[in-house]
Amino acid sequence: MKAQYELTTPHSTLRVTTPGPGIVWITLNRPHRLNAIDRRLGAELCAELERRFADHATRVVVLTGEGRAFCAGDDLGAVEEHLRGDRTHSPVVGDTADPIYLRIIEMMVTARAPVITSINGFAAGAGAEIACAGDLRIAASTARIGSGLLRVAQAGSVAMLGRLVGPARATEIYLSGELLDADAAERAGIFGRVVPPAELEAVTLVEAERLARSATAAIGLFKELRERCVGQPVEMALRLQNSVHIRNNAEVADAREGAMAFLEKRDPHFVGR
Missing domain, CATH: 3.90.226.10 (2-enoyl-CoA Hydratase; Chain A, domain 1)
Known part of the structure; x- marks a missing residue:
């Protein structure tokens, strides 16, 4: 390499x-x-x-x-x-x-x-x-x-x-x-x-x-969610998951690019933010 x-x-x-x-x-x-x-x-x-x-x-x-x-x-x-x-x-x-x-x-x-x-x-x-x-x-x-x-x-x-x-x-x-x-x-x-x-x-x-090349800011939120869900009852884990969904839409700039690329049937261009 x-x-x-x-x-x-x-x-x-x-x-x-x-x-x-x-x-x-x-x-x-x-x-x-x-x-x-x-x-x-x-x-x-x-x-x-x-x-x-x-x-x-x-x-x-x-x-x-x-x-x-x-x-x-x-x-x-x-x-x-x-x-x-x-x-x-x-x-x-x-x-x-x-x-x-x-x-x-x-x-x-x-x-x-x-x-x-x-x-x-x-x-x-x-x-x-x-x-x-x-x-x-x-x-x-x-x-x-x-x-x-x-x-x-x-x-x-x-x-x-x-x-x-x-x-x-x-x-x-x-x-x-x-x-x-x-x-x-x-x-x-x-x-x-x-x-x-x-x-x-x-x-x-x-x-x-x-x-x-991927949406690494979303990966970061996933990792945070993964750690917070460990050992939680399902009701709490699901609500934690939903709270991260909401944060993802507010905090991850790549989320809009991902949605637009899907609708426009093209490959997304993620910047990791």
């Missing part, structure tokens, strides 16, 4: 490119550590996501990994240092006990722009939760995903994974201690689409280009 702009600074843990209008492509770039999250990677990714999501020019974000892993979760070496009292590389926010991956997922889920996770290799622990936070999840046929936390005597991998497969299946995945292969993950609904590894980048880019 040839990027229009190369935004990487030397020795960065990320590679950031813009392969098309409105598309931000972020690659986790610690392949020697399987793209595991230490303080630097986490801080750089949080800062990049915050900046990009605040920019109205961003229509879609793609998150993927360099090398054979998407993300192996928290860097266990940095976690071990943390347990010994050295927080220099710890994957937490500042002096808090708040893991950085929580902030990453919160931004992905609540962002008004859609997020595609392009899962190039294995994803475990916090990395699996980040993969599951994508609005679209496209994976290579060689990718694997799961918890793996039981092997290191940790609990977790249920908040996002459980939203996709339900609590019972998430429990089975956790208790197995193993990673699902791509076919099993697709059958479970974790991966939305599985493609040959050589086609992953191209297929992901096609989807990113499609979303970048």
Whole structure:
């Protein structure tokens, strides 16, 4: 993929490119550590996501990994240092006990722009939760995903994974201690689409280009509605949905263009507002 702009600074843990209008492509770039999250990677990714999501020019974000892993979760070496009292590389926010991956997922889920996770290799622990936070999840046929936390005597991998497969299946995945292969993950609904590894980048880019041309302001309202409807009784969820319909007509400029294009039997030209 040839990027229009190369935004990487030397020795960065990320590679950031813009392969098309409105598309931000972020690659986790610690392949020697399987793209595991230490303080630097986490801080750089949080800062990049915050900046990009605040920019109205961003229509879609793609998150993927360099090398054979998407993300192996928290860097266990940095976690071990943390347990010994050295927080220099710890994957937490500042002096808090708040893991950085929580902030990453919160931004992905609540962002008004859609997020595609392009899962190039294995994803475990916090990395699996980040993969599951994508609005679209496209994976290579060689990718694997799961918890793996039981092997290191940790609990977790249920908040996002459980939203996709339900609590019972998430429990089975956790208790197995193993990673699902791509076919099993697709059958479970974790991966939305599985493609040959050589086609992953191209297929992901096609989807990113499609979303970048779409009514992304409406997508943002949909994501907000999705989060507000979780756990609500049907009566409340329906009224929340109707309130968003009303806001959509008042706030989304593309709504008029969509209606006019439909009536005039032409393709719409959306600007993401």
